[in-house]
Amino acid sequence: MRDCCASESSCESKIHIAIVGTGSGAFAAAIRAVEEGALVTLIEGGEVIGGTCVNVGCVPSKIMIRSAHIAHLQTSHAFDGISIHQPQINRAKLVQQQQARVEELRQAKYESILDNHPDIELIRGWASFENAHTLVVKQPDGSAMRLTQDRILLATGASAAIPDISGLAQSPFWTSTEALVAEKESGRLLGAQVLAGEGGEIIQTAALAIRNRMTIHELADQLFPYLTMVESIKLCAQTFTKDVKQLSCCAG
Numbered sequence: 001m002r003d004c005c006a007s008e009s010s011c012e013s014k015i016h017i018a019i020v021g022t023g024s025g026a027f028a029a030a031i032r033a034v035e036e037g038a039l040v041t042l043i044e045g046g047e048v049i050g051g052t053c054v055n056v057g058c059v060p061s062k063i064m065i066r067s068a069h070i071a072h073l074q075t076s077h078a079f080d081g082i083s084i085h086q087p088q089i090n091r092a093k094l095v096q097q098q099q100a101r102v103e104e105l106r107q108a109k110y111e112s113i114l115d116n117h118p119d120i121e122l123i124r125g126w127a128s129f130e131n132a133h134t135l136v137v138k139q140p141d142g143s144a145m146r147l148t149q150d151r152i153l154l155a156t157g158a159s160a161a162i163p164d165i166s167g168l169a170q171s172p173f174w175t176s177t178e179a180l181v182a183e184k185e186s187g188r189l190l191g192a193q194v195l196a197g198e199g200g201e202i203i204q205t206a207a208l209a210i211r212n213r214m215t216i217h218e219l220a221d222q223l224f225p226y227l228t229m230v231e232s233i234k235l236c237a238q239t240f241t242k243d244v245k246q247l248s249c250c251a252g
């Protein structure tokens, strides 16, 4: 347990706050609470601290989005003096660099805060409530720790909702977490969202494309004989594969 209080009495006079989670929400609250004179215990069940944003959210996704944009610009830009060419992409190296940056930021923005704030301590394990003021933390070694606090803040974030689809659990499906560290691209169409009353045929085409395991390249090359709304999903696929500035609205 913490030994940060100058004396037992000063420790007792401070308000004790448990925060479940160690994401950006938890840390923002913890820093504010200790600034106001509280003692904070953070509880994290996951393997690393930092939660979604730094580990599997904002940070790794923006690194991949930025690198994809730079690769795209090599094939498509407006400057005659810069040659256009197909990018050479090494996804394994991209993932390695992305993960190195994730670790660096986790250290700078989260772990270093624990090092520098003696009034914030970390307990590892999954928390559940025993009563309104007491948490039971199941620790990695299997033991249960009981923690009674003046206040308890839940900063447990969210996780991907896995739909209850028969057979899904047996197939190697991805959530955004797996997609972010994939070292090979699948080219598979993962889903489609349509915001229009007339969207039925688009949904049907998307469903058929997904069911038939079409790649976005195959979908982009499909010939639709009539100009229907389905063309729009083909145009979407083409935005992944072609320089869409060259296309007219109904170009095939």
Ligand SMILES: Cc1cc2nc3c(=O)[nH]c(=O)nc-3n(C[C@H](O)[C@H](O)[C@H](O)COP(=O)(O)OP(=O)(O)OC[C@H]3O[C@@H](n4cnc5c(N)ncnc54)[C@H](O)[C@@H]3O)c2cc1C
Binding pocket: 020, 021, 022, 023, 024, 025, 026, 043, 044, 045, 046, 049, 050, 051, 052, 053, 054, 056, 057, 058, 059, 061, 125, 126, 127, 128, 155, 156, 157, 158, 176
């Ligand atoms: C791919 C992706 C990209 C994103 N990009 C952006 C973006 O660009 N900009 C943006 O603003 N937001 C973005 N977000 C959303 C953002 O990451 C989250 O909204 C934010 O990180 C949530 O922070 P949080 O502190 O509430 O929870 P989290 O960061 O999710 O932390 C919750 C923590 O609580 C722990 N926990 C849960 N239950 C328990 C328990 N019972 N006991 C112990 N520990 C527990 C979890 O292990 C986790 O570490 C993105 C999310 C994803 C998935």
